[in-house]
Amino acid sequence: MNGMIKFGYLIPMLPLVGFLINGLGRNFLSKKMVGLIGSGVMVFSFAISLFVFNQVSAEGFNTEILFLFDFIKTAGLDIPFALQFDQLSTLFLLVITGIGSLIHIYSTAYMHEESSTHYARYFAYLNLFVFFMLILVLGSSYVTMFIGWEGVGLSSYLLIGFWFTNNHYNNAAKKAFVMNRIGDLGFLLAIFWMLAQFGTITYAGVFEKAGTVPVSVVTGITLLMFIGAMGKSAQIPLYTWLPDAMAGPTPVSALIHAATMVTAGIYMIARSNVLFSLAPVTQNVVAMIGVATALLAATIALRQNDIKKVLAYSTVSQLGLMFLALGVGAYTAGVFHVMTHAFFKALLFLGAGSVIHAMHHEQDIYKMGGLRKKLPVTHLTFLIGCLAIAGIPPFAGFFSKDEILTAALEKNIVFYVLGVLTSLMTAFYMFRMYFLAFHGSFRGTDEQYHHVHESPVAMTMPLVILALLSIVGGWIGIPAVFAENAHRLSNFLSPVYATTHVQNEMHVSHTTELALMGSVVLLILISIFSAKQFFAKADIAEERSSAFGKLLENKWYIDELYDFIIVQPINQISSFFARIIDIKIIDGMVNGVGKLIHFSARQIRLIQSGQVGSYVLIMVVSIILFFIFQMFWKI
Amino acid sequence: MPINYYIFLSVCLFCIGIIGVLTRRNAIVIFMCIELMLNAVNLLLVAFSRMHHAAAQALDSSSLAGTEAQIFVFFIMVVAAAEVTVGLAIIVMLYRNIHSVDINFLNRLKH
Amino acid sequence: MPITEILFWALSAAAILAALLVIFSKNPVHSVLWLIVVFFAISGHYVLLNAQFLAIVNMIVYAGAIMVLFLFVIMLMNMNAEQEPNKSKWMKLAGIISGGSLMLILVASLKNSTAIAGGQDAGIGLIQQLGRTLFSDYVVPFEISSILFLSAMVGAIILGKKEKNMNETNFSKF
């Protein structure tokens, strides 16, 4: 153990300290102090992460494990609490602390309207989230990961329900937590299975023994893990919480529900690439679920009017693409897209936040319009974000998405086609939003119009930084078709896949690849232009709703479906159990014993007639019975 | 005379006494039936006394076996006399209160 | 058939017949009288069994004293046959049936006893012999029975003594 890694524990520790100071001192600290502490710890953490990254990226670096203490060591269990520093975790570390710092800084301005107590609470939660997220990625075992895993769920719950007086928000928070828990159960079972199968739960231990167990076992374990990933990363069927989670403050959506937490599932699978590569069945499932989610979410996003909802569905859709990448074995591509997505999606969300901030919490894009003059910085950065997500070269999204699509093509043409379709829709709905919000004429109230103003520096600065990253972020993974060996990310991450046989080089010929790439970009441009045609008008009415449109607007009625097939039955069963089974039947039986005794008491009492004659008669009859008894039993 | 005859005779008397107790309502008559039962027992005891005495005499001519049964009968009579005293006193007391000795009226106590 | 046997059968028949009449007579006075007949018959049996002392005591104590007491009480209450209402038929039937079956069962279970009452003479039934035993071996129970009598006496006094506050209104205590 040497260099900065010795102090690696400080990376998660600093946000925790921030959480404690802000949480405990929320009644005493001024907003300025709170903001300073909240962002300060993040920046420090980021700085340490940079040093660590520096050390990790050095040539010939081997995975280092920072042992902290024994978490559970008894009865055959040996679960240490240790941090693992390797290429994958440090990459995530950078994304988390980096974007985290930006969003903290952004938040200092965005949340300024809150009272100082709530302001401090907000930062405390945010710091707590970062702490757990760091534990998640740094943990050296699945249990440590699970601690972070549930922890981020908790922080997400707290932040979604930040404005706790609003019951809709609370419901959204609850929904997020419960849905995550469903996934967590899967993850937990996977952990148990691994413990039972391998006897250890550290990554190193598990991966070492992974090859020795039957494929069916690995398939089972990975499938259960994927259920966990579904919950956290909002995949079919557990995706419905994410759009609702937009109830939280916008920076939260940017950090948690776009850039970091929701990518935990991708991290998990990328981390477990050894296991997943051993289970082709699971991989197929992952790919199919991924592409289906991507498509479904994209369709829904086409007809959403809430600026954050559009972004949310777009996130779900992009996450689907990442899973597609993981499913087809292109782990690097998945991680790459996580990174670029973090940049541009955070950018988009923060931009949306800026818009919302300017519009006084108006989120309906049909009530906006023509904002590009009023909000120049926001507009520009937002446009960059849109271009990035749409996959226009040379923006970041282009490279990562292209890599995914190429990998999908190699696996199965259907995946590829669906992936491309998703990309087209992405471009369309992103620009629909962009045009509706920033072009045309203002459709809000006059009062709103007068108040619209550019956000303060603390908000625009992160936007600018993220916009830059959205432009250059993709250049670390330039495909071989443009320049040999320019995929620095792939080279960097290769130790992580050392034991897995991942084919990073493409089998598709470069010419085909170039042709396909070109045509996809062309199609995307067409779809952007059609969006412009539809939505960049000066004056636009609400889209008329066809039946299909209505279906999309209502998100395929999936929420209602869940309500009908899951929530309602559970409530009914619960009420049936509580009212009928518990009170009437079980308790009724218990009370019935008492009643039976009372009843028999009343019956037996009748023999006590008060008549001497009958008493004597019963005595005599009993004696006769005694005699008979004696004769028959020969006593 | 076989002892069985005596046994059957006293069992007959005993059971007639029981039937009387069961079928009559007059407390005095019931009491009389109980006395009849006691007398049946007395008869049986005397018969047994005779039987044991004879059996013992066959072995030892000076044996006094069987005396105890007759003494027992004597004590039963004593007890019976005492019982009659108290029993009749109770019946008279009851009669003074309700002017009847019908046991079917005795049903204030149940539950 | 020796005379004792004839006497046995005659006395047995008398006893049983009289006993049945005791329980089936409507009039309590008749019952008392029939009971006296039973006692006499039983005394006869005692004589047959060489228990002369008990025979005499039986006649004096039972037929003489106790039965007179009964008769006295019945007279005091001025009872006659009409006063006793019939017990319910079922009750009667049940009483007879169960009493009868008890008898059957007792007889059935005792019929294997084959011991014979011997014919030899013995002096144990005589007053001299009984008296000696009573006052030597059985003096303790004899003394204790005095307590019995004492308590019966006290009891009879307690119950018989008229209390001042007793009057006809005590039905209210029901």
Next chain:
Amino acid sequence: MFAAIDNFPALLIWIPLLGGLLSFFVKDAKQAKSSAIVFAASSLLVLLVSMNYAGKENLQVNQVSYEWLSAIGSNFGLILDGLTRSMSLLTAIVFLLVFLLVPSDQYKAAHKFYGLMLLAQCGLVGVFLATDALVFYLFWELALIPVYFLASIWGGEKRIKATFKFFIYTFIGSVLMLVAILYMYNKTNATSFGLSAFFNLNNTASEQYWLFGAFFIAFAIKMPLFPLHTWQPEAYEQSPAPVTMVLSSVMVKMGLFGLLRWIMPLFPLAVKEFNTSILVLIAFGIVYASLVAIYQDNIKRLIAYSSIAHIGLMAMGILTLKEVAVSGALIQMFNHGINILALWMIAFIIERQTGISSISKLGGLAKKAPVLSIFMVIAVLANVALPLTNSFVGEFMIFNGIYQSNKLLAAFAGLSIIFSAVYSLNMIKNVFYGTESQAASVVKDIRGVEILIFIILTVLILIVGIYPQPFFQMFSDALGLILTKYNS
């Protein structure tokens, strides 16, 4: 150190007994409260000293035996080992905190109240410490009597009926246990009631079956396990809050404790025979209780059903016979006591201030009582076994054990993890969040001692959740006895 070092176990019984009896003679409510606190605190102190001593001398097991009823072979045998230490620690902490929390003017005739509470503590500690079956049985019953009186005198409207049902129900169970104890005593040739003597009996399988049944029913009623649980919601609802706290933090552990201390070592054949079917039954019970909890509108009933589910889980852990699950259950017994105590305390504070325990009538308390709501969130999170809270450690190990013995069962019981999140968050949402209800307007935030109590609880929750290792060291010797007969 002390010459009277061996008397630690006895002290733990005598202190509350003495305190309880003394308390009846203190007329002033405030004095009664402070004397109760002193006695409860000194119990805790004795326990801590003994733990310190045990750690220093490496003498984990502290066993003593006093002569009593030598004619019938019963000795007043007490033991302090890892298992009993943790349970006594829980008892001492719970009673101390309850005394601190409840204001002296809360209940009329306070001196009696505190007296009975201390007597209940004496009974509970006795149950945990006893190594002699007869003594165990005596304390088992004695713990019940003060609780019965406490609940019936100071409880809610339907208290008499509810507590009576509770009493009779548990009494029936315990008399069956008595029969089994006597049977085994008879098998020792009527010479000993000692646990070790019972342990050495070679009962045949069929004997063990019914002996196990008798013991298990007694314990199952106490825990309670589905379907013998219906006394619990009523009793919890109707008992005064401090009693409910004691009942659900400590008293229900008596059943689990009995399972560990008596059933597991004594009836290995029966346990092996029946554990699968019982596991299935409990698993159903867990899900069932969680579902019923979702429906509840009364905070107290909700917590009660949640407790049924959690206790069931611990019982499952024990009956899997897996070492990991058993030690998980051991630590979870302590943890659950702490967590549910926190929940009850919050329910108590809310009800004391608003007079309402119906969830639907509350709402928006967080605004008025932010500190309370923070602790509520912590308590609820501990209750749903979020990582880094104490329950996670226990339930993780228990589930791990269940999974090892049956995958499907673990998955099925795991549903309760989801449902527990549903009802717990519902409760938070409807009580603390949302728009301010009428009831919330009178609420004041907690302060002073109350905050101190919750800080203690939170610290316990977090410390055990993050670094449970000391507990596992404490349990290492207790596990041996529990599982010896299963390892071969």
Next chain:
Amino acid sequence: MNAIIISAVWGVLMMYAGFFLQSKRSIHLFAIVGICLMIACTAYEFLNGLPLFAIDTKGLLQYSNYALVFLMIVLISTLLYFILSGSEIDATGKSTTDLYALVFFILTGIAVVAGFRSLLMLFLGIEIVSIPLYVLAGSDKSNLKSNEAALKYFLMGSFSSGLMLMGIALIYGDVGSFYLDAIRAGFGMLTPMKGAGLLLILASMSFKVSAAPFHFWTPDVYDGSPTVFTSFMSTIVKSVAFYAFLTLFDHAFGKLHEHWKLLVAIIALATLLIGNITAVFQQSVKRMLAYSSIAQAGFMMLSVFAINTFAKQGLLLYFAAYSFATVGVFAVLSKMKDHSIDSFNGLSKSNPFIALSVLISLLSLAGIPLTAGFFAKYYMLLAVIREGGMVWLVVTAVICAAVSVYYYFRVIQAMYFKDSAEADGTEFSPYFKWAMVLNAILIIVLGIHPDLILNLI
């Protein structure tokens, strides 16, 4: 032996005491002195092994240590009974001294039964106990219920005496002796005559101890009799009946244990069930206690069933536990205005010490640990288990014990958890309070150290 003489003499003295003792208090005190004297003499006999007055009873009476301990327990119960309920005896009628005399005569009978070695003495003893009891049951002459109770008791009691005599006669016919040892010696084989005799004696003894199905007189008689004498009947007299039952079946019929134990088990079972279940229904505490006494008899029947060391030891403990507790409850009950459960409402507020004593008594009756009643029941159960094979009987017994909690606790609930609607005018003298507390302490002491009694035997 001493007890017979002293009680008889004291009975006679009591009869005349009315002439020279004027105040009821001094009569009461005089009776207590008599009991104390009896206890002292019995203790002397127990300690020295010799009575003060040695009389040759020709083997009719014999006092073993067991008998003496039994006698002491009964006498101490009677002492407690006198202390607690003496004033009620005074209140029953004008002839207080006569009633006391009868109680002393009953004690004579009890002393006779305690030492009986011959069926003759058993018969005499039981009759000496019964005949004064008929009178005591009817001693509230103006009360029709009391009259009725007396007549019922008398008729059925005589009837059962008849049954017993028939049984004795049949046994004599077979064995040729009334001595228990001789009967035991002659009981090697079961002849029909012995069987019939045994069954008849079993039936009549079951009647005396009020075991089902011969228990029907019990509720009616206990309910109708003056409460103070119900207390005496249901405790002390019942103990004696059980003692006689156990001794007879142990000494005389012990060899044939295998032949009759199933029947006794059935009787015990029926008694437990009927007693406990019917008691649940009762609204009057007095009648409830009557049924409870049947229920307790069911438990005591278990000792007759088992007749081993545990059974015999435990039965004495049971007598003590049961008598002390019942005497205590009855003493309070007899001071209440009526006998309904509601009359106990709020007793803990108005009279905390009385309520506490009653509470302890009731807990003891229910068999809650650390009261004497627990160990009493414990021994009964242990005896049955020791006997082996009849686990169902034990299980029924304990479940019945749980049912008994139901009706005993109703009184506790009334005392502690309910408030009296109107202020109950019942006054308790300090003397009575202290006596009650003493009684409760006795129960607790026996509950913690039952060996105080057990070590004596």
